[in-house]
Amino acid sequence: MSVESRKSGSVTSFDVAHKAGVSRSAVSRAFTPGSSISEKTRSKIQKAAAELGYRVNLVARGLNKQRTDIVGVIVSALNTPYRAGQIDALTKQLVREGFRPMLLCVDEDKDVEQLLSILLNYQVSGVIITSDAPPNAICEECARMQVPLVLVHRTDQLPFVDRINGDDIKGGRMAAEALVKAGRQHLIAVRQEAPGFTGVVRIDAFLKRADELGVTSNTITISAVEYDGGVAAAPEVLNQLDVSPGVFCHSDLFALGLLDTLRNKHSIRIPEQMSVIGYDDIPQASWAFADLTTIRQSPNRFAQVTVDLLKHRIKYPESEPKNEIVDVTLVMRGSV
DSSP states (O other), X not given: OOGGGSOGGGOOHHHHHHHHTSOHHHHHHHTSTTOOOOHHHHHHHHHHHHHHXXXXXXXXXXXXXXXXXXXXXXXXXXXXXXXXXXXXXXXXXXXXXXXXXXXXXXXXXXXXXXXXXXXXXXTOSEEEEOTTOOOXXXXXXXXXXXXXXXXXXXXXXXXXXEEEEEOHHHHHHHHHHHHHHTTOSEEEEEEESSOOHHHHHHHHHHHHHHHHTTOEEEEXXXXXXXXXXHHHHHHHHHTTGGGOOEEEESSHHHHHHHHHIIIIITOOOTTTTOEEEEEEOOGGGGSTTTOOEEEEOOHHHHHHHHHHHHHHHHHSTTSOOOEEEEOOEEEOOTTO
């Protein structure tokens, strides 16, 4: 079997050295920061390594192991309650299953090459990428390098890559039904100017169900995000107070910003004058100041299904991609 036809995990530094026409020690220096090697030689070695699909196993250098139990978890927006709860549940589930999570927080200006270097050089067993974590290049490279990959709340369609999403269509429809059942005959959807995949699906399902139920609806689009987005939406919601609307926000933070502003700044009585419903069921939604009706998607259930998908992908790397949908439930509280 030729080196080129092997899977990436079996390619060694000897293969790279042979292809690049250098010594094995030169290959080692090429992937060691600060080592003495010319840029021309380093470039030649890195080109050969990329063509062969070679990955440096930094953990194996110290532990002399062929693979690690490390799972890379790529996230962003950890300052939001839902994401923090999601990652807490996911990392605990990974540990229970015998893995060691390696958390990588991604900002918009994060160097993609640096992330890939961290993930691939440590010979991770797999990678989990969450919804707001950019960019697609990381997903594509992990797939190309045959690293087991599970995507959470993402739409990327890649070979041998599994995805998990909440039942956002069901959630959006349940929100509309709950508001209409509460007597609201005009529904409002509050959305970000550039919503993520889940926000789009939830709001589209909400508006479609409103139309099916024979009630009028409209959308308020806000450039601000999360709590600030709800605050910014309040004036436009107030302009429609005369029809006693039912308002759906695609996240609880949006809904909390709206509730706070309507109640404390404008003295609006909720649910007497209007109803508000959110999404996610973050801990703050149940606090007395909010008492927010919402759509719940369980972080623990998400974590269990995600890790099960990853374990299956590790065991059967060339199996057909799976797209798992996790159920959601309506949690009724005092805002509806």
